[in-house]
Amino acid sequence: MPAELEIGLIAVMTAASCAVCGSLLLVRGMTMTADAISHTILLGIVLAYFMAGGLDSPLLFLGAAAVGLVTVALGELLVKSRLVSEDSAVGVVFPLLFALAVILITRYASSVHLDTDTVLLGELAFAPFERMTLFGMDIGAKGIYTSAGLLTLDLLFVCVLFKELKTVSFDRTAALVMGFSPALLHYLTMALVSLTAVGSFDAVGSVLVVAFMAAPAATAYLVAESFGRMLTAAVTAAAASAIIGIRAALALDVSFAGAMATAAGLVFLAALIAAPKRGLVGAYLRRRRAGKRSR
Amino acid sequence: MNTAVEVRHLTVSYGEKPVLEDVSLAIPRGSFAAIVGPNGAGKTTLMKTMLGLVKPLAGEVSIPARGRRGAVGYVPQSESIDRDFPISAYEVALMGRYASLGWFRRPGKADKAAAEECLRRVGMEKFALRQIGELSGGQQQRVFLARALAQDAEIYFLDEPLKGVDAVSERAIISILRGLCAEGRTVVMVHHDLRTVRDYFDWVSIINLGVVASGAVEDVFCERNIDRAYSRRAAGAAV
Numbered sequence: 001m002p003a004e005l006e007i008g009l010i011a012v013m014t015a016a017s018c019a020v021c022g023s024l025l026l027v028r029g030m031t032m033t034a035d036a037i038s039h040t041i042l043l044g045i046v047l048a049y050f051m052a053g054g055l056d057s058p059l060l061f062l063g064a065a066a067v068g069l070v071t072v073a074l075g076e077l078l079v080k081s082r083l084v085s086e087d088s089a090v091g092v093v094f095p096l097l098f099a100l101a102v103i104l105i106t107r108y109a110s111s112v113h114l115d116t117d118t119v120l121l122g123e124l125a126f127a128p129f130e131r132m133t134l135f136g137m138d139i140g141a142k143g144i145y146t147s148a149g150l151l152t153l154d155l156l157f158v159c160v161l162f163k164e165l166k167t168v169s170f171d172r173t174a175a176l177v178m179g180f181s182p183a184l185l186h187y188l189t190m191a192l193v194s195l196t197a198v199g200s201f202d203a204v205g206s207v208l209v210v211a212f213m214a215a216p217a218a219t220a221y222l223v224a225e226s227f228g229r230m231l232t233a234a235v236t237a238a239a240a241s242a243i244i245g246i247r248a249a250l251a252l253d254v255s256f257a258g259a260m261a262t263a264a265g266l267v268f269l270a271a272l273i274a275a276p277k278r279g280l281v282g283a284y285l286r287r288r289r290a291g292k293r294s295r
Numbered sequence: 296m297n298t299a300v301e302v303r304h305l306t307v308s309y310g311e312k313p314v315l316e317d318v319s320l321a322i323p324r325g326s327f328a329a330i331v332g333p334n335g336a337g338k339t340t341l342m343k344t345m346l347g348l349v350k351p352l353a354g355e356v357s358i359p360a361r362g363r364r365g366a367v368g369y370v371p372q373s374e375s376i377d378r379d380f381p382i383s384a385y386e387v388a389l390m391g392r393y394a395s396l397g398w399f400r401r402p403g404k405a406d407k408a409a410a411e412e413c414l415r416r417v418g419m420e421k422f423a424l425r426q427i428g429e430l431s432g433g434q435q436q437r438v439f440l441a442r443a444l445a446q447d448a449e450i451y452f453l454d455e456p457l458k459g460v461d462a463v464s465e466r467a468i469i470s471i472l473r474g475l476c477a478e479g480r481t482v483v484m485v486h487h488d489l490r491t492v493r494d495y496f497d498w499v500s501i502i503n504l505g506v507v508a509s510g511a512v513e514d515v516f517c518e519r520n521i522d523r524a525y526s527r528r529a530a531g532a533a534v
Contacts (some may be wrong), residue, residue: 027380068339082310163393163401170380174442177346177369178394221381225426230381277429 003128004250010127011242011260013147014200015212019220019238020154021193022213023231026221027169032087033072034213035188036094038197038206040071043101045198051108061198068194069187071097124204125254143203150199157192158231161185166227176246208257212238215264222268222275241267296418298359299324299450299481300345305354307337307344310434313504314340320353320500320509322483327476328498333525336503338485339372342452345483360449365394370439370456378428384438385423388414391445404509406445407437413441418467433464442469450481469495 025031041064048063071093078089127143158165168175168185175182193213200209220233244267245260252259273280298321300510305318315337322328330338337533343349345356360366368391391413392406402410414420417437422430430438436456443451451472457465472482476497488494492499492512499516500509508515 027377084519098300160399163390163396164398166382166386167390167393170382170387171347171371171376172373174369174390176348177367179364180393180398221379224381225424226383226386227381 001140004246006128006144007124007256008213008243008246010122010141010143010147010203011246011256013144014203014208015216015238015242015260015264016235017147017151017154017217018200018209018212019216019234020151020158020231021196022191022215022217023167023220023234024158025168025193025213026217027227027230030086031214031217032090033075034193034197035082035210036071036075036090037068037190037194038201038209038213040094040097040101040196041065041068041194043067043097043104046101046104050104057272061195061202064193064198064201066195067097068197068218069190073192086295124208127203146199147203152198154192154196157188161188162228165189169227205257208261211261211264212241215261215268216241219268219271222271222278225277237267237271238264297324298322298357299326300483301357302341302345303355303357305341305344305356306352306370307340307349311384313352315344315351315502316505318506322481322498322500323434324481325479326481326482326498327472327496328353328481328500329492329496330483330500330502331486331489331492331524332502332507336524337500339454340481341502342454342485346452358450362447364397365446366377366441366449368446368451370385370436370443370451370453372454373432373435373439373456373458376427376435378435379428382427384419384422384427384441385410385414386428387438388423388441388445391442391447394446394448399493410441410480413444416444417441417471431461432458433460436460437464437467440471444475448480451475451483453482453484454486483485489521
């Protein structure tokens with residue numbers, strides 16, 4: 001498989017799984033959490049690294065996901081005190097955990113290949129160098145398998161729990177009265193977001209994780225009239241942004257991450273202007289029509 | 296009396312100040328009951344405690360119907376709904392079926408037909424595919440009522456469903472709720488318009504921190520009880 005195709009596949013699948021998670025976060029007004037989790041998981045990686053003694057252990061994955069959950073749980077603890085709002089609570093927790101991770105790395109692991117740059121700016125261009133081998137045979141880039149696995153997990157999650165997630169995001173009280181535990185669904189979702197963030201880190205780096213958890217979901221929110229369509233629209237927008245970004249990066253010889261994040265922003269801008277009902281143009285035309293009628 | 300809801304010696308507080316103090320009352324099955332009282336009297340809190348959404352400091356709630364999944368229906372206050380959420384009127388109505396489906400099971404043909412039928416009953420079938428935020432306040436309430444109907448509950452709790460609702464929607468909502476009571480179901484509703492209590496309801500609980508009076512409308516809904524509920528707060532505010 002040519003390297004460009006491998007890069008493209010990894011980018012599209014990672015973007016799509018981030019978009020699914022991002023949509024779940026957005027409808028609960030929790031997009032900020034994506035930013036928080038994508039930083040605090042570094043602490044999980046560091047702690048797991050100390051325990052495992054290497055960078056190849058699956059412990060790193062689990063540790064990172066666990067700290068993602070801890071971030072959310074600590075934030076909620078603060079909210080329950082009624083002293084801070086939900087957004088500020090996340091804002092208080094995440095720099096603390098992130099700073100702790102940075103201190104641990106500089107103090108005890110400065111000689112290891114574990115500085116913030118490598119962990120935070122995973123490099124898509126290098127993804128084809130990490131190979132997956134089965135019985136000594138090269139079966140493609142490792143990133144393809146992790147991103148495909150994550151995407152499958154994310155899609156499975158929203159398909160199986162579609163009605164439960166829709167209910168709890170739209171009307172939490174009704175979900176509670178109907179017997180769908182909002183707390184359980186909340187933590188399952190957060191676990192999924194953490195896992196996806198950790199997995200995507202490796203392939204595309206945290207800046208792209210944040211961009212793809214925020215932008216495609218926001219785009220979809222502008223165009224979709226139902227929850228199901230929002231999810232498909234988010235995945236479509238994410239895949240399109242990834243492909244446009246990669247093409248642009250190859251043509252202009254710039255970084256993949258930068259081009260993809262820019263593409264995701266531009267796709268959102270296009271939707272903001274041209275979305276049929278909530279777009280700026282649509283709103284302007286509606287206002288003008290209403291103005292004419294009242295005259 | 297065959298009771299649908301009973302609360303005994305209920306005390307609820309958020310922080311230090313009690314919102315409800317030693318509230319005891321019972322609502323008979325098949326009645327159309329109003330919970331009235333001045334602003335801040337604890338009406339919504341009482342309803343939320345009955346539903347198990349708020350934990351009381353003391354006291355207990357019993358709803359005999361609660362055994363079956365979906366036997367308790369709830370229509371929230373309209374402000375608590377995210378109007379921008381990407382969901383259509385039909386999807387909201389269909390949500391009513393989810394309670395009896397339980398975890399993982401998907402709605403089938405019968406559920407979809409029931410949701411459509413309930414939208415028709417509230418006169419919203421033409422708006423089935425509209426996103427919820429594109430509807431007016433009264434239309435939204437009717438959609439939530441359709442969701443409640445689709446749930447096929449034995450007891451319904453509604454938190455000020457007539458707030459900000461046009462006259463046509465108000466009449467439609469009241470006539471549907473009356474129909475539910477005629478079928479032997481119980482409807483409990485937080486209500487703010489004292490002028491319509493006598494016309495709409497057959498049971499009323501007047502509260503303000505505690506229970507001022509609770510019983511059949513013709514027995515307890517008199518000027519003396521209303522004054523007691525509404526002036527107690529005024530007296531407190533003056534101090």
